Structure formats: structure tokens, C-alpha cells
Amino acid sequence: xxxxxxxxxxxxxxxxxxxxxxxxxxxxxxxxxxxxxxxxxxxxxxxxxxxxxxxxxxxxxxxxxxxxxxxxxxxxxxxxxxxxxxxxxxxxxxxxxxxxxxxxxxxxxxxxxxxxxxxxxxxxxxxxxxxxxxxxxxxxxxxxxxxxxxxxxxxxxxxxxxxxxxxxxxxxxxxxxxxxxxxxxxxxxxxxxxxxxxxxxxxxxxxxxxxxxxxxxxxxxxxxxxxxxxxxxxxxxxxxxxxxxxxxxxxxxxxxxxxxxxxx
Amino acid sequence: xxxxxxxxxxxxxxxxxxxxxxxxxxxxxxxxxxxxxxxxxxxxxxxxxxxxxxxxxxxxxxxxxxxxxxxxxxxxxxxxxxxxxxxxxxxxxxxxxxxxxxxxxxxxxxxxxxxxxxxxxxxxxxxxxxxxxxxxxxxxxxxxxxxxxxxxxxxxxxxxxxxxxxxxxxxxxxxxxxxxxxxxxxxxxxxxxxxxxxx
Numbered sequence: 420x421x422x423x424x425x426x427x428x429x430x431x432x433x434x435x436x437x438x439x440x441x442x443x444x445x446x447x448x449x450x451x452x453x454x455x456x457x458x459x460x461x462x463x464x465x466x467x468x469x470x471x472x473x474x475x476x477x478x479x480x481x482x483x484x485x486x487x488x489x490x491x492x493x494x495x496x497x498x499x500x501x502x503x504x505x506x507x508x509x510x511x512x513x514x515x516x517x518x519x520x521x522x523x524x525x526x527x528x529x530x531x532x533x534x535x536x537x538x539x540x541x542x543x544x545x546x547x548x549x550x551x552x553x554x555x556x557x558x559x560x561x562x563x564x565x566x567x568x569x570x571x572x573x574x575x576x577x578x579x580x581x582x583x584x585x586x587x588x589x590x591x592x593x594x595x596x597x598x599x600x601x602x603x604x605x606x607x608x609x610x611x612x613x614x615x616x617x618x619x620x621x622x623x624x625x626x627x628x629x630x631x632x633x634x635x636x637x638x639x640x641x642x643x644x645x646x647x648x649x650x651x652x653x654x655x656x657x658x659x660x661x662x663x664x665x666x667x668x669x670x671x672x673x674x675x676x677x678x679x680x681x682x683x
Numbered sequence: 684x685x686x687x688x689x690x691x692x693x694x695x696x697x698x699x700x701x702x703x704x705x706x707x708x709x710x711x712x713x714x715x716x717x718x719x720x721x722x723x724x725x726x727x728x729x730x731x732x733x734x735x736x737x738x739x740x741x742x743x744x745x746x747x748x749x750x751x752x753x754x755x756x757x758x759x760x761x762x763x764x765x766x767x768x769x770x771x772x773x774x775x776x777x778x779x780x781x782x783x784x785x786x787x788x789x790x791x792x793x794x795x796x797x798x799x800x801x802x803x804x805x806x807x808x809x810x811x812x813x814x815x816x817x818x819x820x821x822x823x824x825x826x827x828x829x830x831x832x833x834x835x836x837x838x839x840x841x842x843x844x845x846x847x848x849x850x851x852x853x854x855x856x857x858x859x860x861x862x863x864x865x866x867x868x869x870x871x872x873x874x875x876x877x878x879x880x881x882x
Contacts, residue, residue, distance in 0.1 A: 430871030431864060434842045436849045466875040470843050471726065471771050472817055472824040474733035479724050483742050487720065487749045491713065 420448035425456050433467040562643050563600050569593040575658055577679035583607060588677045590644075590658050597652060599644040603660070606633045606640075606676060615676065616667045620657040621649050630667040655681045701766040701814065708756040720749055722814035723767070726821075727774045733844050734778035744777045767817055779846040827877035835870030838863055 420428075428445045431437050437445060448456055510521070566572070572591055579586035588603040601617065609615060614630035628648045633640055649655060660677040701722070707715035724745060732741040751773060759769050828836055841847040841855075849867070853860045 426872075427868060430868045430875075434839065434867050434871065436842060436864060436867055462875060463871065466871060466878055467843075468768055468771060469820065469824045469874075469878055470828075470839070471730035471775070472821040473828045474729040474844070476725055476729045476818075476821055477732055479728035479742060479745055483728075483745050484717075484720055484724070486746050487753075488713065488717075490746070490750060491716075491753055 420444060420456075422455060422459070426459055429459055429463045430466075433463050559641070559643060563641060566591060566593045566596075566598055566600050566643075569595065571595065573681075575679045575681045577603075577658055577660065577677040579605065580675050580678060582674045583676050586676055588658075588660065588679070590679070590681075592647070592652070594652055597647045599647055601631075601642040601644055603633070603640050603642075603677065604638055606660075608635050609633050609662070612665050613662055613673075614665050614667055615660050616663045616671070616673075617644070618659045618661065618671060619647065619649055619655055620659060621654050623656070625659065625671055627667055627669065630663070657681055698765055702761045705752075705756045705759050705766060708753060711753075716749065716753055719752065719766070723770050724749075726767075726814070726817050727770060730771065730844075731774050731778045734775070734846065735781050740781055741778075744774065744781060747777060748774050767814065782846050824878070827874055830877055831870050831873050835866045835873065838866040839870045839874070842867065 425445070425448055428437060428441055432442070432445055449460060571594060573594055575590040575592065577588035577590070583606065586603070586605040588601065588606075590599050590601055592599040603615075606615065609632040614632055616630045617628040618625040619628050620626075626648050628644060629642075631640075631642050647655075657678060657680045659671075659675055659679075661671045661675050662673040663671065664673075701719070704715045704719045708719065727748060728741055728745050731744045732738065735741050735744065748770065752770070759766065828839075831839070838852060841852050842849070847855070849860055849863045852858070852863045856863070
């Protein structure tokens, strides 16, 4: 098709005013890729797309915009419900028998899961208790080491008496801080209603310095004495340990298990 | 020269921004749709109202167009024209469908606005209209159309804004078909020359 004919057909093409035969001819010419024809096409296309601008410019009412976004919201809501419905259908929950069976399976599953969670919880608790005990022991050991590392220490040996000759004990005393470590060995285990009680003997009078218990299967027991119960520890004559009612007594009433003279 | 270069740069930036809006709409970004609506609703509504001549129908069509954009933004191909061209094509087709559905007139092909032709895509680059340009040019286009001889303008407007075919115009105006064609052709060629002078 020559340029003149193309120019004649082009404006009619954009007004949809070509006969069928003309339209075929026009399309073929365009698809040939002739750059000059393409430029003419492009210019008329541009002109045609300016035509809508000839209409009187009128603002659309605000409700149209609102309607659009309301419709989108409604469509999204419907899509969400459809997705849930599909899931319910997919899981077969619309079939009462299947739904019942599924709920039983889920209930059993939930019970098993709960059991495992509780068991796990108990393991965690017991491990946490062990951690607390270990921390406590580390702290005690640190305190004992602190006393042992004091520049001056006094040691009082306590021997087993008639009621338990195999027993023995040791007081390692920091005279400056008035703190001590009590180590006891081979003492019988205390029962639930009894405590061993430590006595400081001064001026021939016993002064209570606390109670302790001895647990089973433990050959050596160490206790920290944070404050020796006398003002002037140089006047202490001896240390003794008796077995007394639970919580201790003001004056010794039970049998004496260990005793040792002090020369501080 | 500098101003022409600057205008070309701004035009490119606007067109790219509109393409990005459509990309965001594909990802269901409602703010992007709102921005596109703010840019084009007036131009589209004005054209549709001119075609259907009824506010209610024009509002309904405007709503349908933007719902279609929301659902089918992925169909837009930036290699085949601008966002403006795509929206105007959608709008005109819907408006013509509307008057045709309540009219006795025969159907006619709207392929010129459908991008059905196998045309090299690069012919669209740098020649397209965007929202900013469209608003700015509205008055120029009205003036240009007013300068076209009345009979030619009438033929163009009957086809473009009223959905008549040439045969229908020929019958309605009691004119030979060839005369209608000539009026349309000469009118479009004059419009093109006038727009070239103005723009």
C-alpha cells in the first residue's frame, strides 16, 4: 500500500470507519513494519487519544470512589470466607461423621501433647532445682575458702565421746571476723524430731551457737558459722555438740557426741 | 531546546510513575488504586458522561472501570501504550457497550482501541499521554475541535462520542457513505494539524 492510500485509511481506522476489505489491507500494510507508515499510524493514534479531552471536564461525585473501595473491601471479605469454607470442605468438616472422628483424633492428640508438655515441665523444674543446689554449694565453698585463706586461723579438734566414739569434728576459726567452719564426720543421721546443737563453752557455761542436721550417706559435713556467739573469743574454753529436740534448746539436755578444748 | 528536553523528561517520569502505580495495584495496594483514581477519574468520567449522557450510568461505568483495573491490572502491557491509553480504551468500550445495549444500533468493531494489531512496540515510546499532560491539554483540544468545519466535527463526534457507525450516520444525515468517510478523514487530518500547532 502506498503512503497516500495509507494516510487516507489511517484516520478512518481510528474512528472504526474502515470496511472489512480496507481493514485487512490496512493491517497488512501496518504489519509490514514500514517505518514511514508506522510514524503516520503513531501520529493519528496520538490525535485520536486526544479526542476524549474534548469532553467538558466534570468531577465525578465522591460516592463513586467510596463505592469502589467498599466493593473491594466486600470482595476481600468474601474471598476470606471462601478460603475458610474451602478449608472446611477440604478437611471434610462438613461430613458430621468425619468431623466427629477428626475431633476425637485431635482430642487424643491434644491429651498426648499435654502429657509430654507436663513431663518436660517437670524435667525442667528438677533441673532448675539442681542448678539452684549447685549454685548454693558453690557459694558455700567460696565462703569456706574465704575463711581458710584468712591470714590467721585457729583450729579446734573435737573428738567422739562414749555415745559415738568413731565421730570427730573440727572448728577452723577466723578470730578477726569471728567466723568458723565446722566439719563433722561419722555422726549418726538425725531423725526428723532431732537436731545436733553446737555449744560454745565460756566461763564453764554453754552458749548455743546454732543447730544442724546430718543427712544419710555423707561422711563429711561442712557448716559455715557466720558469727561465733561470744564477744571475746579468746575466753572460749571448749566447743561441744549435743543431740537435742528439733530447733535446739537454751541449755543442753541431750547426750554429748563431740567435744574439744580450745586454746585460742 | 532546554525546555523541550525538560518537558520530555517530566513526561517520562510521570509515565513511569503511573506504570509503577499499576504494578502496586497488581500487588493489591489500595493506595495505588486511589492515586490512579485521583489522576484519571475526572478525565474518564467526563468522556463517559459525554458518551452515555446520563450521570448514573457514567458513575456506574467509572466504578466498573476501576474495579476492573483492581482485578486485571496485570493485563496492562506498558510496551503497548500508556496507562492513559489503556484506561481510555477500557472506558470508551464500556460506555459504547452501555449505549449499544439500550440502543437499536448494530455492533461495530472497536479494535482500534484494543491494541489487537501486531504493531512494533517501540512506536509507542515517548509519544504517549499521561494524566498531567491530559489535564493540561484539555482546553487546547476543545479549541482545536472548534476550528474544524462543523460538518466534519459532527461526523467525528457522532462516531467517537455517540457510537454511530458511518452507515448509521449516512442514514441519519441522508448522505452518501463516501461523503461521511471524507468528512471523517478530513476532520481527523485537520485536527492533527491543529494539535501539532497547539502542542
